[in-house]
Amino acid sequence: MRRAFTYVAGEQWGIVRFGQADGVIGIFDNGVTTGQFLINNLNGGDNQNIVGPASPPFFFLAQAGAEYDNAKFVYLSPQIAGFDFGFQWAPNTTNGYAITGTANNTLSGSIISAGTGTGLSNANGASSGAPTLTSGPGVLDGSRATNQTVLGVRYQGTFGGLGLLAYGAYEFSGHSNYTGPGNNTTVLGNAILGNTVAGSTYNGKYDGLNFGSGGAALTYAGFTLAGNVIGGRLNGQLALAPQGGAPEIAYTASLKYTAGPLTVGVVGEVGWYQGNVNLTGISQRRGRAITAGGTFTVAPGLIFFAEALWQDVQQSNWNASTGLIGSNANNNARSMGFTIGNVVNF
Numbered sequence: 001m002r003r004a005f006t007y008v009a010g011e012q013w014g015i016v017r018f019g020q021a022d023g024v025i026g027i028f029d030n031g032v033t034t035g036q037f038l039i040n041n042l043n044g045g046d047n048q049n050i051v052g053p054a055s056p057p058f059f060f061l062a063q064a065g066a067e068y069d070n071a072k073f074v075y076l077s078p079q080i081a082g083f084d085f086g087f088q089w090a091p092n093t094t095n096g097y098a099i100t101g102t103a104n105n106t107l108s109g110s111i112i113s114a115g116t117g118t119g120l121s122n123a124n125g126a127s128s129g130a131p132t133l134t135s136g137p138g139v140l141d142g143s144r145a146t147n148q149t150v151l152g153v154r155y156q157g158t159f160g161g162l163g164l165l166a167y168g169a170y171e172f173s174g175h176s177n178y179t180g181p182g183n184n185t186t187v188l189g190n191a192i193l194g195n196t197v198a199g200s201t202y203n204g205k206y207d208g209l210n211f212g213s214g215g216a217a218l219t220y221a222g223f224t225l226a227g228n229v230i231g232g233r234l235n236g237q238l239a240l241a242p243q244g245g246a247p248e249i250a251y252t253a254s255l256k257y258t259a260g261p262l263t264v265g266v267v268g269e270v271g272w273y274q275g276n277v278n279l280t281g282i283s284q285r286r287g288r289a290i291t292a293g294g295t296f297t298v299a300p301g302l303i304f305f306a307e308a309l310w311q312d313v314q315q316s317n318w319n320a321s322t323g324l325i326g327s328n329a330n331n332n333a334r335s336m337g338f339t340i341g342n343v344v345n346f
Contacts, residue, residue, distance in 0.1 A: 014084075017074040022067070024074060024086035024152040025213055028167040029062035033215025033226045035254025035267035036063060039305040039343060042252075042269055042289050047309040047337035054320065054335035056287020056313050057236040059250035059271045060228050061213065066238040070094055072148070082157040086169075088150035092132055093238070135177035142178025142206045143240050149173060161220055168214035175240055178204040197317055197326045201281035206240040207233045211248070224265075227253045235274045245274035246284035264294035275315045278325050285315035301345040309337045 031037070040047045043058040044065075061067040072090035133141060152169035181204065211232025218225050231249040235241040241248070250271025257264055268290040275285025293307030312334040318325050320333035 015076040024088045024150045028154040033228045034060045054333040085153045090148040137180035144176040145173040163219035166216040173209040175208045205243045242277040245280045248273040261297040266292040283316040303343045306340045
């Protein structure tokens with residue numbers, strides 16, 4: 001559940017929001033240029049959860065938990081001639097629930113996606129794994145973003161019967177400092193996944209976020225053609241990239257048609273990113289997915305849907321089934337799924 005306090009400063013000044021809610025990317029996109037019109041889609045849908053380890057991340061952040069979960073400040077300007085801009089700042093990628101953790105919380109439970117998400121904390125003081133930590137010797141203590149900042153601009157307009165939505169955002173941050181061993185020892189490797197591999201340059205240190213994201217959507221006569229791209233220094237869904245690790249670049253494209261209560265369409269994504277940090281300097285991961293289907297609104301709050309999904313992930317020296325590295329087995333995992341069902345909203 002998203003919780004936020006929203007203060008409306010007046011139309012001439014814009015909107016200021018505080019709390020746990022959508023950031024600039026989520027607000028500007030609203031699932032449009034990222035093609036999130038299907039029930040399950042590629043953003044952690046039921047199909048992806050059922051089929052297991054072959055699921056690539058949803059790279060594009062809009063309506064993703066890693067983007068909206070943390071407590072943040074967001075400013076949205078008034079719209080002028082179709083343009084508006086946004087600013088976002090957060091001290092870290094956690095929210096208020098993280099600060100109320102107990103001293104018994106463990107490192108493995110404190111971090112989601114190698115540094116993003118809510119996190120857990122030792123309420124009695126600083127400890128390895130605390131989400132507000134600025135430095136520490138824990139193997140993932142360097143993987144947390146600090147001073148997360150986003151700048152974005154959006155355009156919305158209509159030309160005859162053609163509707164246009166386009167936006168771009170730039171996001172950057174600092175990072176907490178890793179103060180543990182300065183080389184890729186087996187202590188570092190075992191604490192994350194498997195043992196380190198000969199040739200790995202992973203040293204426990206990370207770069208701050210530094211990437212761009214943007215998309216556009218054209219709508220005409222019930223059809224919407226959309227695309228989005230994200231690229232720079234991050235690893236998967238808003239996690240920090242390790243020093244020397246591969247940069248991320250990902251694309252998505254979608255086409256949908258809406259006629260009254262019926263919506264049908266197709267969405268695909270492909271992206272390259274570091275993946276397992278212990279394989280820094282050795283290999284990077286590729287993720288691909290495509291889904292097609294439709295929804296039918298029977299009555300307000302009652303939706304029937306059907307959707308088919310194909311996806312795969314690949315990284316050399318990484319076993320997609322077990323998560324261990326240094327393995328030539330199962331370096332590529334593929335999965336397919338089909339769901340049919342209904343959703344009731346009230």
